[in-house]
Amino acid sequence: MLALTRKKGEALILNQNIEVTILDIRGDQVKIGVCAPKEVPVYRKEVYLQIQKENEAAANAENLDVLKTVL
Numbered sequence: 001m002l003a004l005t006r007k008k009g010e011a012l013i014l015n016q017n018i019e020v021t022i023l024d025i026r027g028d029q030v031k032i033g034v035c036a037p038k039e040v041p042v043y044r045k046e047v048y049l050q051i052q053k054e055n056e057a058a059a060n061a062e063n064l065d066v067l068k069t070v071l
Contacts, residue, residue, distance in 0.1 A: 006022045008023070008024060010022055017036065017037055017040075018035070018037075018040065019034070020032055020035065021033045021035070
């Protein structure tokens, strides 16, 4: 993991086409802005993990339905 120190208004660039900017700092909260191409999905980690969990459950359910039709 790369750890950086940034101040309000400062940014960093990822992969030449994604910019992450520090918009505001209040207490222990940091507001960031992400500028990325439309084809690049951007999720909060907890949302991403929930999507992965639901996709896995759906894939397992689909596999179970296919097995039921074969048997």
